[in-house]
Amino acid sequence: MYRSAGLAPLRHHHHHLHPQRCQEAWARLLTPLTLWICVSVTLRYGYYGNCQMVLGPSSSRLFEASSVFVKQVEVRDDDKKGVFLYGYSEKPELSLEKNWSASNYVIVASYSRKGYSLWLNKGSTIQMRWEAQASSLGQLEVSLIKVNSSIGDRKHETLIPTSSSSSDAHALLEPTHGREAKYFIEEDDKYYIGIVNTNPRSVIMKMNLNVSSKMYDTTKSESMCSTINGSCQLNLVFPNTQFVTVTTPNNGDLGEWHVELSFVARVVTYIAILGFVVTVIFLILKYLGVCDGETHEVAGVREVTEAVPLMPEKPFRLPYGTGDEEDPDSGSSSSSEDLYDGKICVICYEEPRNCFFVPCGHCATCYNCAQRIMDGDSKVCPICRRLIHKVRKLLIP
Known part of the structure; x- marks a missing residue:
């Protein structure tokens, strides 16, 4: 015979505990999902993301990549000007020096700006000379601007020439046919030659450039490819750190060289790192879920910790039929009903209690009723309402 009093609490709290189990499942999935999103974003936009570059003639730019995280480096040159990609096992020296010059006529509209972008390494020098009509030359401003490509806000810095054809500011306003300035590069970065026309009409000017460019030594490179026939790729040797340089030839073309470098x-x-992190987090959550000894309130029901006695509401009773025991408080003998309830299953009230629940440790039912609880939807202890992970059988001699 089964008593409805023991099953009623299970039915009453089933709809309250099911949302809690759903929240625990979502909490465990949230951490690896967040990590996966972070890794995906890092791969796409992080340190090893695509790099859009603007180079110039005889430019050489160095990159470092770990072969543990990067399998291949690819460079694309849509203009097919012939960009070279070199691979090294050790950092190359910035020891080569290439001299090149270019001379172009430039039309600058009224109250507008025009210029060229170059990549220059530390130790390079650039000498500029610009010529125009004497009436317009005084209203032309030519400067070299450093573009801090590593800074997100694209901060600009106008460089001061190391030497100029004019000795003072008053001499710059004299009606001459040409001006020149020389700059010494102190840091690897992108530089912009800016021409500003403050005349009310367009100006035709001639720009002459003489550049002594510092470049990385390619004689010790271990691999090389070119974009003459399209994009090229270099495979990195695992697990060493690799260095690659993107180098352009000396063709005197001042047009912008748009190059894309991909890792x-x-x-x-x-995948291995993500799997390891997810495993560690899962073990931590499992440990906290099993060993958590705090008291929680769930749907108005108090969860009892493992430190609380299994049956606090009744003292320990001897099995039925073994004799009466004196109550220390009242001094009277315990009734047969108390003895019966102390060892009989709280669900069916027929079989003795011969199992306990993990993790709460309560011994309240027989093994058959415990299995019925585990086969149901709630899977909660009838005493403390904690979620049951396992049922262990007691060995009664």
């Missing part, structure tokens, strides 16, 4: 990720490494 192809080694997906196996990221």
Whole structure:
């Protein structure tokens, strides 16, 4: 015979505990999902993301990549000007020096700006000379601007020439046919030659450039490819750190060289790291879920911790039929009903209690009723309402 009093609490709290189980499942999935999104964003936009570059003639730019995370480096030159990609196992020296010059006529509209972008390494020098009609030359401003490409806000810095054809500011306003200035580059970065026309009409000017460009030594490179026939790729040797340089030839073309450098990720490494992190988080959550000894309130029902006695509402009773025991408080003998309830299953009231629940440790039911609880939807202890993970059988001699 089954008593409805023991089953009523299970039915009453079933709809309250099910949302809690859903929240725990979502909490465990939230951490690895967040990590996966972070890794994906890092691969696409982070340190090893695509790099859009603007180079010039005889430019050489150095990149460093770890072969543990990067499988391949690819460079694309849509203009097919012939960009070279070199690979090194050790950092190359900035020891080569290439001299090149260019001379172009430039039309600058009234109250507008025009210019050229170049990549120059530390130690390079650039000498500029510009010529125009004497009446317009005084209203032309030519300067070299450093574009801090590593800073997100694209901060600009106008450089001061190391030497000029005019000795003072008053001499710059004299009606001459040409001006010149020389600059010494102290940091690897992108530089912009800016021409500003403050005349009310367009100006035709001639720009002459003489550049002594510092470049990385390519004689010790271990691999090389060119974009003459399209994009090219270099495979990195695992697990060493690799260096690559993007180098342009000396053709005197001042037009902007738009080059795209891509890092192809080694997906196996990221999957292994993600799997390790997820495993560690899962073990931590599992440990906290099993060993948590705090008291919680769920749907108005108090969860009892493992430090609380299993049956606090009744003292320990001997099995039925073994004799009476004196109550220390009242001094009277315990009734047969108390003895019966102390060892009989709280669900069916027929079989003795012969199992306990994990993790709460309560021994309140027989093994058959415990299995019925585990086969149901709630899977909660009838005493403390904690979620049951396992049922262990007692060995009664």
